[in-house]
Amino acid sequence: GLAKLLRKQFGKYNVILSDIRKPPAHVYQSGPFIFSDILDYKNLCEIVVNNRISWLIHYSALLSAVGEANVSLARDVNITGLHNVLDVATEHGLRLFIPSTIGAFGPMSPRNPNPDLCIQRPRTIYEVSKVHAELMGEYYHHRYGLDFRCLRYPGIISADSQPGGGTTAEYVILSHLYLSFQIVSVLFLVADSWPMVFDDSNARSDWGWKHNYGLPELIQTMLNFTGSNFRMLRAN
């Protein structure tokens, strides 16, 4: 995952992971891990000051399926938590990264191609809160000069780590079942109102985005990671 890559580049002790839950043993052993409650502003400030934090990567959120099952908690974590993070980053001059989602578009957005800027009328509390995160981040940038960055992730299919919940969880299960056919078909199974083709020309010109893996390399890499499970499933 991201933490592993960051620690490789910046040093194990320069990247602190946090959660409100105890992680598995191998996470504790891999580097610094502390308690952090996104809804406790003082706790966030304390962590920033005590650890001389300069970058903040904010992943806390209840995703689509989990959020719909608990709208009130999703609103707290995804919106109040966002506000706390924006404030702590602004107050302490941190650089802030918050991911958004392709779900931030919604059924009325153009799907093929899908431009960066278009109609955004999504239909879940998770997606609505991500539109809010995009707008608030831009607002804090213009208003306070906050260095805010955001990327709209598609559903992430991970071979080496389990996702926290939501649609992404379905991907992992589905990817194990369908990988032999075509990875792309999984996307349509889960959310057929989502964008089909992204126009990534802004990302290519603004910050030099380019993909490292084509579809064949992607499938090969996934098979290398999940090989044993996958073969077992296909054997059935």
Add this chain to the structure above:
Amino acid sequence: GLAKLLRKQFGKYNVILSDIRKPPAHVYQSGPFIFSDILDYKNLCEIVVNNRISWLIHYSALLSAVGEANVSLARDVNITGLHNVLDVATEHGLRLFIPSTIGAFGPMSPRNPNPDLCIQRPRTIYEVSKVHAELMGEYYHHRYGLDFRCLRYPGIISADSQPGGGTTAEYVILSHLYLSFQIVSVLFLVADSWPMVFDDSNARSDWGWKHNYGLPELIQTMLNFTGSNFRMLRAN
């Protein structure tokens, strides 16, 4: 204003006004008025239950200029207050009206004509919170069946009441100064990135919207109301 029209139609005692501040004497005398704090959820429930409320018209907000001067309070009133109102309306089966604003579009939206559904990337906390209100209202409608209605108001120039603050306040002042030229020019003075022409075809077909006043009738009506102040200004 709206309260006067509603009381005329539904009866003086069937429309309750509220605020966290004491209103002027003539407001007290015009019908029921009570304390209501949008940030106190229990207080909202109490009012709804004790008064058998069935419709809720939610105007509490810090507008553009005032909001920028106090972002934290604007976020509380405009976003947390919104969430409280959505919850109380859903919980008690109220019909809910919340105005939005033409400021909910932003500098990247098409201006001429301006469609209902398009890019919305506004740049003030007030406008960002109104995009959030639109999306949350739609979400609560789809998720819980809430009867949520929303209208995007332009800057409102009132002849018979003073606005609460924000850009609208500038309008009243400007309208007194510029009314002799052309009322439309005021809009460009205040916010020249705002939409120029609205495509109101959806409103006309969805709920029979039509205008009662053209520009000549509008100016005549305003002059009748503000005649004395206006003549005084022009005399200088």
